[in-house]
Amino acid sequence: MMVLYKPFSGFLTEHAVDPDKRRYILPQEGARHFIDIDHYGKYPYTDLPRKWNEAVAKFSEDSLSANGIGPWWVQIMLQRLTNAFKEKDQAKILKLSAELGHYIADLHVPLHASSNHDGQLTDQKGIHGFWESRIPELLADKEWDFFIGKAEYISKPGDFIWKRVLESGAAADTVLQFEKELSNQFPSDRKFSFEERNGIVVRQFSSAYSKLYNEKLKGMIERRMRQSIYAVASFWYTGWVNAGQPDLTKLNHTNFSPEDQREFDELNAAWNNNTIRDHE
Numbered sequence: 001m002m003v004l005y006k007p008f009s010g011f012l013t014e015h016a017v018d019p020d021k022r023r024y025i026l027p028q029e030g031a032r033h034f035i036d037i038d039h040y041g042k043y044p045y046t047d048l049p050r051k052w053n054e055a056v057a058k059f060s061e062d063s064l065s066a067n068g069i070g071p072w073w074v075q076i077m078l079q080r081l082t083n084a085f086k087e088k089d090q091a092k093i094l095k096l097s098a099e100l101g102h103y104i105a106d107l108h109v110p111l112h113a114s115s116n117h118d119g120q121l122t123d124q125k126g127i128h129g130f131w132e133s134r135i136p137e138l139l140a141d142k143e144w145d146f147f148i149g150k151a152e153y154i155s156k157p158g159d160f161i162w163k164r165v166l167e168s169g170a171a172a173d174t175v176l177q178f179e180k181e182l183s184n185q186f187p188s189d190r191k192f193s194f195e196e197r198n199g200i201v202v203r204q205f206s207s208a209y210s211k212l213y214n215e216k217l218k219g220m221i222e223r224r225m226r227q228s229i230y231a232v233a234s235f236w237y238t239g240w241v242n243a244g245q246p247d248l249t250k251l252n253h254t255n256f257s258p259e260d261q262r263e264f265d266e267l268n269a270a271w272n273n274n275t276i277r278d279h280e
């Protein structure tokens, strides 16, 4: 599949964040990025039917949406990607691949499977970005290894993604508890540092604090990122196989249409407006 994806790695990187941008223009977007699995009793949360129709019958669509629909949305996106492969529509394949990757990666983040998603219930605000952005930005390029070998065919995508969600849900307690412990031991005047980012001075978790937290987690973040990369590659591969393995050197719609471009512009405008508002 390299013939298709390799030349577009820049596009895939850039557009992997489109689903987050869409949150600012589409009210129903937010629910697609998470599931508060702890809302459904105790591990392994058997109160919650894994099949969408059964879950709706039991809890109603509104209540499911309020607690996040991530694992179901990933399956819808896989179906859309499979259809795009069947249609041999290159622009669609690339857009959907980038976005499916986002949703899969989100579900590998423990705090995307917890109602205490930013430590707001335990006085740990900021822990979400600490785990998923600050630490990877500090360590991923320099110290982590993302060579994961080959993608594999996933015969039961639903089962696969629910397993990842249960792992995330189980890890969320550790993520929160370990930060709490470290915070209690660490000198509070050295917990944060000030750094310039894009011309703005921001307060962030200090490098010393970040590295200690990462050590305490014993490679959890790197491990989750590796699993996430494997899952994304395997879902892309699965979509292609399920579509009958179309020849990827003979696709249609190889240029993005004016409508595609309009959508990208709209997402960027929403994102930029919001970024400006955040800093006011």
Ligand SMILES: [Zn+2]
Pocket (backbone or CB within 6 Å): 019, 020, 033, 102, 106
């Ligand atoms: Zn997201």
